[in-house]
Amino acid sequence: MTQSVQSFSPGLPVGVGEIDRKLGELWSASDAGKVRASLVNLVVYSESSDAIAANTPLLAEIAADHAFRALLVQADPQAEKTDVEAWITAHCHRRESGGPKEICSEQITFRLEGPAAGRLPNIVFSHLDSDLPLCFWWQGELHPEPDARLWTRVDRLIVDSQSWSRPAPQFAILRDIEVLGAGSCAVCDLNWTRLFHLRYAIAQIFDTPAARAKLPRLEKVAIRHLTGHRLTALQLLGWIASRLGWHLEHEGQRHFFRRRDGGVAEFVLREEAELPAAVASTEFRFPGAEASAKRADDGEFYVVEYKPANGAPVSQMLPAGREKISDILLAELARVGRHPLFWPAIRAVEPLL
Amino acid sequence: MEKENDNPFRDGLVNRAVAEPCALVIFGATGDLTRRKLIPALYNLAADGNLPSGLAVVCFARRDKTSEGFREELGEAARKYSRRPVNDELWSRFAANIFYHRSSFDDPAGYASLGKELESLEARLGTRGNRLFYLASSPTEFDVILENLRSSGLSHAQPGAWARLIVEKPFGTDLPSAHRLNEAVAAAFPEDETFRIDHYLGKETAQNLMVLRFANTVFEALWNHRYVENVQITASEPLGVETRAGYYEQSGALRDMVQNHLLQLLCLTAMEPPTDLSADAVRDEKVKVLRALRPLTGKSVAENVVRAQYTAGFINGSDVPGYREEPGVAPDSKTETYVALRLHIDNWRWAGVPFFVRVGKRLPKSGTEIAIQFRPTPPVLFNRESQLQDANALVIRIQPDEGISFRMAAKMPGALLQIEPVKMDFHYGTSFGKATPEAYERLLLDAMSGDATLFARRDEVEHAWSFIDGIRKAWQDGEAPRLDFYPAGTWGPREADELLAQDGATWRRL
Numbered sequence: 001m002t003q004s005v006q007s008f009s010p011g012l013p014v015g016v017g018e019i020d021r022k023l024g025e026l027w028s029a030s031d032a033g034k035v036r037a038s039l040v041n042l043v044v045y046s047e048s049s050d051a052i053a054a055n056t057p058l059l060a061e062i063a064a065d066h067a068f069r070a071l072l073v074q075a076d077p078q079a080e081k082t083d084v085e086a087w088i089t090a091h092c093h094r095r096e097s098g099g100p101k102e103i104c105s106e107q108i109t110f111r112l113e114g115p116a117a118g119r120l121p122n123i124v125f126s127h128l129d130s131d132l133p134l135c136f137w138w139q140g141e142l143h144p145e146p147d148a149r150l151w152t153r154v155d156r157l158i159v160d161s162q163s164w165s166r167p168a169p170q171f172a173i174l175r176d177i178e179v180l181g182a183g184s185c186a187v188c189d190l191n192w193t194r195l196f197h198l199r200y201a202i203a204q205i206f207d208t209p210a211a212r213a214k215l216p217r218l219e220k221v222a223i224r225h226l227t228g229h230r231l232t233a234l235q236l237l238g239w240i241a242s243r244l245g246w247h248l249e250h251e252g253q254r255h256f257f258r259r260r261d262g263g264v265a266e267f268v269l270r271e272e273a274e275l276p277a278a279v280a281s282t283e284f285r286f287p288g289a290e291a292s293a294k295r296a297d298d299g300e301f302y303v304v305e306y307k308p309a310n311g312a313p314v315s316q317m318l319p320a321g322r323e324k325i326s327d328i329l330l331a332e333l334a335r336v337g338r339h340p341l342f343w344p345a346i347r348a349v350e351p352l353l
Numbered sequence: 354m355e356k357e358n359d360n361p362f363r364d365g366l367v368n369r370a371v372a373e374p375c376a377l378v379i380f381g382a383t384g385d386l387t388r389r390k391l392i393p394a395l396y397n398l399a400a401d402g403n404l405p406s407g408l409a410v411v412c413f414a415r416r417d418k419t420s421e422g423f424r425e426e427l428g429e430a431a432r433k434y435s436r437r438p439v440n441d442e443l444w445s446r447f448a449a450n451i452f453y454h455r456s457s458f459d460d461p462a463g464y465a466s467l468g469k470e471l472e473s474l475e476a477r478l479g480t481r482g483n484r485l486f487y488l489a490s491s492p493t494e495f496d497v498i499l500e501n502l503r504s505s506g507l508s509h510a511q512p513g514a515w516a517r518l519i520v521e522k523p524f525g526t527d528l529p530s531a532h533r534l535n536e537a538v539a540a541a542f543p544e545d546e547t548f549r550i551d552h553y554l555g556k557e558t559a560q561n562l563m564v565l566r567f568a569n570t571v572f573e574a575l576w577n578h579r580y581v582e583n584v585q586i587t588a589s590e591p592l593g594v595e596t597r598a599g600y601y602e603q604s605g606a607l608r609d610m611v612q613n614h615l616l617q618l619l620c621l622t623a624m625e626p627p628t629d630l631s632a633d634a635v636r637d638e639k640v641k642v643l644r645a646l647r648p649l650t651g652k653s654v655a656e657n658v659v660r661a662q663y664t665a666g667f668i669n670g671s672d673v674p675g676y677r678e679e680p681g682v683a684p685d686s687k688t689e690t691y692v693a694l695r696l697h698i699d700n701w702r703w704a705g706v707p708f709f710v711r712v713g714k715r716l717p718k719s720g721t722e723i724a725i726q727f728r729p730t731p732p733v734l735f736n737r738e739s740q741l742q743d744a745n746a747l748v749i750r751i752q753p754d755e756g757i758s759f760r761m762a763a764k765m766p767g768a769l770l771q772i773e774p775v776k777m778d779f780h781y782g783t784s785f786g787k788a789t790p791e792a793y794e795r796l797l798l799d800a801m802s803g804d805a806t807l808f809a810r811r812d813e814v815e816h817a818w819s820f821i822d823g824i825r826k827a828w829q830d831g832e833a834p835r836l837d838f839y840p841a842g843t844w845g846p847r848e849a850d851e852l853l854a855q856d857g858a859t860w861r862r863l
Contacts, residue, residue: 067783196366197402199362200366203363206361206362207363208407208479209481212360215361244361296442300440301443315446316406339365340365
């Protein structure tokens with residue numbers, strides 16, 4: 001739990017060549033009740049015109065739980081003139097677990113215009129906190145030709161496929177980047193992270209031996225998702241299919257999965273405009289039983305249930321996690337390692353992307 | 354027995370063993386431990402999604418209560434002691450699976466009806482025949498509970514299921530009593546299904562000790578007699594005996610803290626790298642440390658152990674009475690409220706390195722830490738003037754303000770060559786915003802998933818008592834009769850400082 005304290009130097013404009021010196025001055029001028037901390041270099045790159053305004057408060061929120069050095073880059077590669085601007089600021093928070101001092105994270109902000117946007121690798125590598133992991137959050141659509149100078153040096157590339165208008169080519173670029181990174185760059189899709197608690201809740205249903213015994217004959221999966229989150233729902237479906245060894249087939253316009261035993265598993269994705277979460281419920285139908293994971297009304301928990309036709313239902317509440325982007329990013333930053341089930345899940349639903 | 358990892362959806366979600374469905378039976382459930390620690394810990398595990406779907410909590414106690422009434426009591430306790438706010442709906446669902454079972458501990462009929470209740474819960478809640486018995490009662494009741502669990506057949510695991518036992522400390526009061534208790538445990542439960550709780554081992558920093566040592570190249574290379582001057586393990590608290598005089602008069606600091614918590618910390622500090630991270634591999638290495646502890650008996654106790662009692666003094670500027678003036682304490686009590694020990698571990702790694710261990714009540718500050726004091730550099734170059742005697746120290750803070758700091762020498766800026774100690778400091782609270790789970794959360798989860806790494810094994814307990822008994826015998830037999838005194842609010846008796854001075858060392862200032 002943290003108590004936010006106002007940033008003590010909001011957006012001080014600085015020359016790009018004097019960032020380190022100005023940061024040093026900032027800290028030497030701060031009082032002894034503040035301590036700088038950093039667990040990671042977090043680069044946030046966006047080509048949106050409001051990237052700085054939108055991301056600065058987001059970074060302030062993240063800093064409350066995960067100390068970093070952030071490089072926020074707003075780029076406009078299409079601008080006619082070349083321009084580079086920079087600012088420095090710090091986000092300070094008092095934590096209950098951190099004693100009396102305020103814990104501060106640095107943010108260096110850049111606006112790159114025109115050809116200056118091509119200087120991104122140099123801008124990033126010049127301002128890293130040495131020896132700390134480099135997480136690169138690329139907001140929006142990826143560039144078609146990945147920059148090897150950049151991606152071979154990044155430890156973790158974070159994207160959010162939910163924002164992609166054409167997911168299939170974007171996933172292809174993402175794969176190229178992973179290949180470029182030769183295994184050193186872990187790819188993380190926040191859309192996948194968004195599903196973590198739901199996947200955990202679903203897994204809990206099938207810890208029950210009776211429910212697990214039904215899995216090979218799962219007949220139907222129905223997923224209700226919020227408008228704009230079809231891809232999130234597809235990733236969940238892809239996870240279920242890949243874990244159960246299903247293959248996607250179609251007859252005309254009708255898609256279905258072929259199970260390992262040769263049987264058919266149907267699926268339905270229902271989009272709704274008002275739901276408590278990106279994916280609000282997942283229902284499973286088996287011969288003689290049903291199961292479900294539904295977001296509870298208060299939004300804090302999933303209620304999972306297994307209902308055999310003849311027998312008592314088994315039900316449990318499990319944490320749902322929060323869906324604010326800052327919470328999802330925090331969950332991703334707190335993770336160690338890769339997402340080995342991500343690509344199999346994507347491949348399982350690739351024709352539907 | 355079906356394993357949780359047969360579930361294809363479990364892969365890649367968490368990298369730890371999953372808690373298995375079970376019925377948790379708490380003996381002595383009306384006591385403080387259940388209200389303050391166990392139920393809040395279980396609730397927090399539920400809120401984190403770490404509990405299995407089939408879990409029943411059966412509270413076995415003598416008092417006349419109903420399940421409904423007891424749930425309400427526990428609800429109040431959870432709201433008061435839980436580290437996170439209680440969600441009413443989650444609590445209702447969790448509490449619906451708590452049941453009160455009224456029986457005296459020595460009534461076989463109470464165990465027979467418990468067996469029936471557990472069978473019924475297995476069918477209703479899917480606990481799968483797994484049973485986890487928690488001895489949270491007074492230690493004087495352990496024997497009778499264990500005997501009844503054995504004779505009723507409840508301690509025998511059903512086919513495809515398990516029956517486990519969690520025992521709260523103290524595990525006996527000396528070696529013979531610990532041996533008797535262990536025999537009673539062994540008559541009912543196999544050793545690998547027995548989980549002896551030392552809650553210090555559930556603390557994050559204690560767990561981090563192995564990570565610090567064996568996941569970093571730099572420390573382990575220096576972790577031996579060639580580079581370490583001495584090791585100091587301190588557990589200090591400003592509190593006095595409070596309401597525990599009855600217990601404390603019988604135990605004293607040596608048995609209350611050193612036999613269990615501090616010897617566990619010493620083992621984690623001094624042990625060799627285990628062959629793997631399995632429970633037995635880790636505990637094998639800890640036992641080797643206890644076996645290598647140079648015994649303290651007879652006159653060597655007088656030479657290496659200081660025991661003392663606090664007299665009246667000041668804590669945080671307020672007057673506090675001396676130990677002998679505390680309610681419930683005998684006016685001529687010889688119970689030690691402070692003990693300092695110089696220990697030697699006679700093995701290759703630690704030959705000649707003293708381990709100084711101290712624990713005390715009514716000390717100026719609360720803190721538990723392990724300090725590795727490194728040897729000084731040779732007396733040439735910067736060390737010619739002997740100004741860098743204690744230049745390097747690595748301090749692992751167990752509580753509060755969990756973290757690690759390293760002290761080293763640095764040149765002060767300026768034309769003069771002036772060298773000063775500086776400190777690199779890592780604070781868990783600063784780096785990780787996430788709230789640290791309570792030790793009991795981790796330990797309950799481990800017991801439910803069958804991981805005994807953070808629990809004491811029988812031979813650990815008995816070796817520790819064997820060592821402690823030697824000291825107590827010398828105190829009782831008059832070979833080391835001296836009891837020293839220190840005013841409350843000071844860092845212990847002068848004799849404890851002299852103990853270190855003999856090795857040219859001083860106690861660290863916390």
